[in-house]
Amino acid sequence: MTQDDFDRLQTLLASRAGFRLTRDRIHLAEHRLAPVARRESFDSVDAMLASLWAKPVASLGWAVIEAMLNAETWFRRDRAPFDTFARELLPAIGRVRPEGRVRVWSAGCSSGQEAYSLAIGALDAGANVEITATDLSQRAIDKARAGLFSGFEVQRGLPTPSLLRWFQPSEDQWAVRPELAAAVRFARANLLDEPAGDQKFDVIFCRHVLNDMDAARRGGVIESLERRLVDDGCLFLGPDERLDGDTVAFRPVTGRRGLFVKTPSALSRAA
Amino acid sequence: MDVRTCLIVDDSRIIRKVARRIVEGLGFEVDEAADGAEALAYCASAMPEIVLLDWNMPVMDGLTFLRRLREQTGGDRPKVLFCTIETAPERIAEALAAGADEYVMKPFDGEILQSKFAEVGAV
Numbered sequence: 001m002t003q004d005d006f007d008r009l010q011t012l013l014a015s016r017a018g019f020r021l022t023r024d025r026i027h028l029a030e031h032r033l034a035p036v037a038r039r040e041s042f043d044s045v046d047a048m049l050a051s052l053w054a055k056p057v058a059s060l061g062w063a064v065i066e067a068m069l070n071a072e073t074w075f076r077r078d079r080a081p082f083d084t085f086a087r088e089l090l091p092a093i094g095r096v097r098p099e100g101r102v103r104v105w106s107a108g109c110s111s112g113q114e115a116y117s118l119a120i121g122a123l124d125a126g127a128n129v130e131i132t133a134t135d136l137s138q139r140a141i142d143k144a145r146a147g148l149f150s151g152f153e154v155q156r157g158l159p160t161p162s163l164l165r166w167f168q169p170s171e172d173q174w175a176v177r178p179e180l181a182a183a184v185r186f187a188r189a190n191l192l193d194e195p196a197g198d199q200k201f202d203v204i205f206c207r208h209v210l211n212d213m214d215a216a217r218r219g220g221v222i223e224s225l226e227r228r229l230v231d232d233g234c235l236f237l238g239p240d241e242r243l244d245g246d247t248v249a250f251r252p253v254t255g256r257r258g259l260f261v262k263t264p265s266a267l268s269r270a271a
Numbered sequence: 272m273d274v275r276t277c278l279i280v281d282d283s284r285i286i287r288k289v290a291r292r293i294v295e296g297l298g299f300e301v302d303e304a305a306d307g308a309e310a311l312a313y314c315a316s317a318m319p320e321i322v323l324l325d326w327n328m329p330v331m332d333g334l335t336f337l338r339r340l341r342e343q344t345g346g347d348r349p350k351v352l353f354c355t356i357e358t359a360p361e362r363i364a365e366a367l368a369a370g371a372d373e374y375v376m377k378p379f380d381g382e383i384l385q386s387k388f389a390e391v392g393a394v
């Protein structure tokens with residue numbers, strides 16, 4: 001891969017996915033794109049990129065973009081947010097909603113571990129939830145929907161009683177049980193696009209997404225998260241993700257790392 | 272600062288070595304036993320905080336060790352993490368019913384052990 005190829009790749013990721021591909025990732029790019037080139041029947045990564053630059057085919061472009069995104073995820077990643085969600089937020093929000101129904105969005109859900117973790121917390125608590133999970137990557141969404149996870153994946157963050165309760169062995173993997181699968185709706189969506197429809201959510205999990213975003217696109221994404229969140233809703237980011245300088249619409253909640261609520265100035269502007 | 276100990280019980284020297292490196296990385300002092308009887312003798316003199324326990328071992332298997340440990344005075348204190356190649360749900364349930372606090376399926380890695388230690392409140 002030439003430096004020019006990498007520069008173009010950076011531009012492609014930033015413009016289509018808002019993803020910041022840092023300069024030290026050139027070897028990672030080679031490594032991640034090799035299987036894509038094989039799958040798409042090119043002789044090499046260089047040949048695939050040359051073809052893409054000469055004739056931008058959307059499907060190939062997205063295959064390249066998807067391979068470069070950061071798909072890292074765990075069940076109950078960082079743990080505390082999932083306890084806060086199940087023990088504190090669900091009962092509090094459920095009390096003031098019709099039929100106790102709480103609407104949750106896992107934005108940037110990758111292969112689904114976050115959404116299933118939220119569903120397990122809600123079902124174990126007997127809560128009435130509607131969980132929507134979206135990701136930019138179609139491959140990630142396909143895997144999430146299939147609900148098949150390796151022994152390594154289920155052991156990262158999932159307590160053993162939850163594994164026994166909500167999964168069943170399927171050859172050498174673990175399959176999400178139908179009751180759990182039914183609690184989550186997966187869809188492909190790009191956080192850069194205008195949301196289709198005007199559905200609002202009570203709780204949004206958008207964790208380990210913003211830190212990988214291009215500075216120029218973060219603001220727009222945060223604004224659209226704000227528009228999709230009800231006034232008394234809660235936004236979860238990763239424990240090391242900050243909104244300082246990006247927006248005055250959210251403030252962090254003391255003692256609950258990664259949890260944000262709307263500031264008074266952001267409330268009901270659209271009303 | 273109190274020394275926190277983890278007893279690794281496995282008949283494979285290689286598994287003990289791999290697990291030791293990970294568990295030491297989590298801030299524990301590690302001791303080893305090659306079967307359940309050896310582990311039980313160790314616990315009779317000093318209860319570890321954590322036991323990482325294989326299932327199939329010569330002399331005394333992990334499940335027998337666990338049941339005997341839980342009958343001992345103070346034997347309810349150690350957090351016991353089974354760590355075995357058994358992956359059938361009924362075997363996992365059997366281990367939990369016998370008093371295991373968590374269950375690790377081999378093969379495992381550092382992230383998995385750290386995650387399981389966190390699950391029992393050890394890290």
